[in-house]
Every structure is written in structure tokens, then in C-alpha cells.
């Protein structure tokens with residue numbers, strides 16, 4: 001069957017790879033970007049489906065380097081089906097799935113499982129990240145070549161750090177020739193092992209055990225040294241402290257092959273979010289100890305937030321990744337100390353990031369770059385066709401309405417994870433259409 005053509009008319013087209021930022025039309029044909037031009041007129045063509053994008057932003061679909069789709073093993077928290085449905089609602093057309101499942105994604109057959117589920121159940125592209133160590137126990141490394149050949153796009157023990165420095169060095173030696181990144185969750189486990197939120201005034205006020213910035217910075221410094229020694233690709237997951245930004249800036253200035261990501265919540269919220277309970281299950285809104293504000297790394301202070309935003313704007317931090325980490329009710333509806341780390345992010349990412357654009361602390365093209373071409377560069381040559389609207393590339397395209405006012409209501413989330421510190425908050429801007437491979441996978445244009 002001949003695929004219909006889609007013509008997206010008169011949107012603000014932003015494609016950081018080609019440098020386009022202008023009002024233009026985008027023509028999609030045979031699941032590919034056929035052309036981007038100021039006026040494409042196909043009125044006489046009966047096969048064309050025309051979409052008016054006046055007042056909307058048209059850009060490549062977002063590529064998320066860091067999400068927890070929870071399958072297999074934790075289907076009560078999320079599945080590949082529900083997670084990717086939430087992803088396309090948030091504009092993410094490619095999602096890298098973290099391997100801290102049960103069993104962990106640490107063999108070629110587990111990689112095959114995620115790929116197979118991605119093909120049969122997912123609303124967007126799903127790429128498996130393989131574990132660095134067997135069962136993610138940090139003791140012995142997986143077979144990198146076999147896992148890579150099966151389809152692993154990167155390696156990570158996320159949820160835990162690759163703690164042993166010799167294991168990290170070995171992993172980098174093996175991953176180096178494959179040109180794939182090792183993504184590390186930087187956490188020195190010996191510093192403040194029972195910490196539950198950022199160390200500071202708020203943790204003191206609430207009597208909660210703090211997690212100082214040094215927990216992250218110690219391991220970022222180690223990874224920079226190992227990155228320099230091996231020449232392999234290190235990617236720092238979810239950077240949260242100003243000190244880490246400075247370490248990465250210095251490393252990059254010396255030509256060290258390190259990349260990093262930051263999450264929307266670390267760019268927009270501080271540890272004060274723990275004080276306010278606007279949660280889904282809040283018996284009495286206004287109480288502190290909001291478990292919906294508990295994630296790893298924790299929300300930190302204002303100076304950290306400022307350094308992170310500046311890091312993205314100046315390119316020190318390459319990417320914005322969600323660390324979408326959905327949980328079931330029981331894991332969160334408990335005391336702050338006992339609650340699981342992690343929040344649901346896909347469906348609020350754009351709305352919260354656009355607040356930075358309106359404040360003029362982050363430019364819209366930079367925000368889009370950090371969500372599209374930058375993560376593709378981290379993943380390497382195989383992703384050249386993604387994260388852009390260049391002619392001839394795959395048609396993963398999204399439309400954003402930057403002016404829609406809406407209130408975060410987790411009852412409307414398609415993710416199974418209803419945990420977000422943004423519950424009840426007013427956001428401005430959301431994704432209204434997502435195309436994956438030229439197919440409409442999310443459509444809210446008429447609303």
C-alpha cells in the first residue's frame with residue numbers, strides 16, 4: 001500500500017543539525033523527510049494529508065538516553081507498552097531502556113527480548129542498554145561484543161554505580177573498540193550511604209539524612225581520570241551538582257572524551273520541593289516529606305540548578321535525558337525514608353523545560369538540540385539518521401504548542417507511574433503531535 005504523504009504547514013521549524021529556525025513547511029513521504037522549505041504547495045495531490053502548524057514548533061522527535069521501562073520483572077510499575085505510550089505523549093520518539101530489570105539485561109538473549117517487545121508493543125523506537133556487569137552486581141563484566149552485536153547501544157549499571165574502579169577501567173577497555181558509551185550513575189556509596197535527599201537547610205529542617213554533592217563529584221572525577229586513561233567514551237548520567245559541571249567543563253577543555261546529561265527536574269526544581277506535598281495520594285496537601293520529590297540524584301540547591309542550566313546552554317552538558325523512573329503506589333505511599341527513588345517524567349518534560357525558555361535562561365534551539373542531535377551523537381554513527389529533519393532521514397517529527405496552559409494531573413498520565421513533584425502545578429506548553437517513522441503515534445491537535 002502506498003503511504004500517504006504528510007505536509008506540515010507553516011510551523012516554526014527548528015532543526016539544530018541543519019541550523020534551520022524559521023517558519024517553513026515539512027513534507028513527509030514514504031516515512032522519510034522529503035523536504036523542508038518555505039512554501040511547499042501540494043494542493044492538487046489527493047494523497048496529501050495537510051496539517052496546519054501555525055503557532056506551533058516543529059522539530060525532530062526527542063531521543064531519550066535514559067529511561068526505566070521496567071520490563072521484564074516490574075510490569076506493575078511500567079511496561080514497554082505503557083512507558084512508550086507516555087514517551088510519545090511527551091515527544092520522545094526514541095527511548096533507550098535501562099537494564100535494571102529483573103532479570104537484568106545482561107545477556108544477548110535479554111537484549112533480544114527488549115528489542116522484540118519494542119517491536120511488538122511499543123509506540124516508539126526502543127533501544128536496549130546492556131548492563132556493565134553480570135546481574136548488575138558490579139563483580140564481573142558482561143560479554144560486551146556479544147551484547148553489542150545483539151543490539152545494545154550503550155552499557156550501564158544504572159540504579160547503581162559501576163563502583164569498582166578496576167571493573168570500570170576494564171569495561172572501558174572493552175567498550176572502547178565498539179565505540180559505545182559506558183553510562184555511569186555517579187554515586188560514591190561510602191559517603192552518606194543512607195541519605196535520602198540533598199544535604200542542606202531543608203534536610204536539616206526535616207531531620208532527613210542528607211546526600212552531599214561530593215557523593216557525585218568524587219565519582220565524576222574518577223571517571224574523568226579513567227576516560228582519559230582509556231580514551232573510551234564515558235557518559236555521566238543525571239548530573240546534579242555544580243561541582244560536577246565544573247569537573248566536566250575542565251575535562252572537555254582538555255579534550256577528554258566525556259559526555260553528560262541532566263534531567264528536566266534537576267534543571268527546574270530545588271530540594272524545597274520536598275517541603276510541599278501536592279502528591280497524588282496526599283491526605284492533607286501542604287504537608288512536607290513529599291515522596292514524589294524523592295529521586296536519585298536528589299533535587300539540590302538553587303546554585304546547582306543555575307550551574308546545570310548554564311551547563312546546557314554552553315554545551316558543557318550535552319543532553320537532557322528524562323530518567324523516567326515510574327513506581328507503583330506502595331513504593332511511594334510510605335515514609336520518606338522508606339519510599340523508592342524515582343519519578344515519572346515523560347509527560348511533564350517539555351512543559352517544565354519550556355519554563356526555562358520563557359525565563360530566557362535556556363534558548364529553545366539549545367533545548368531541542370539537547371533532546372535530539374546531542375543524544376544521537378553520544379550514541380554514535382548508527383544514529384546519524386535520527387534527531388534531525390535533514391532530507392532523506394527517518395520521519396520522527398513532533399509538534400509542540402508552546403502556549404497551551406495546563407495543570408499536571410497524574411490521573412491523566414498514560415504512564416503507570418503517578419509520581420511527580422509537579423502534581424497540581426500549572427505548566428505552559430506541551431507536545432500535540434508525535435510522528436514515529438512517518439506514522440502518527442500521538443495526536444492531541446484537536447484538543
Ligand SMILES: [Zn+2]
Pocket residue numbers: 158159160185237238296297
Ligand atoms: Zn541513576
Ligand SMILES: [Zn+2]
Pocket residue numbers: 066068098158159323325
Ligand atoms: Zn536512572
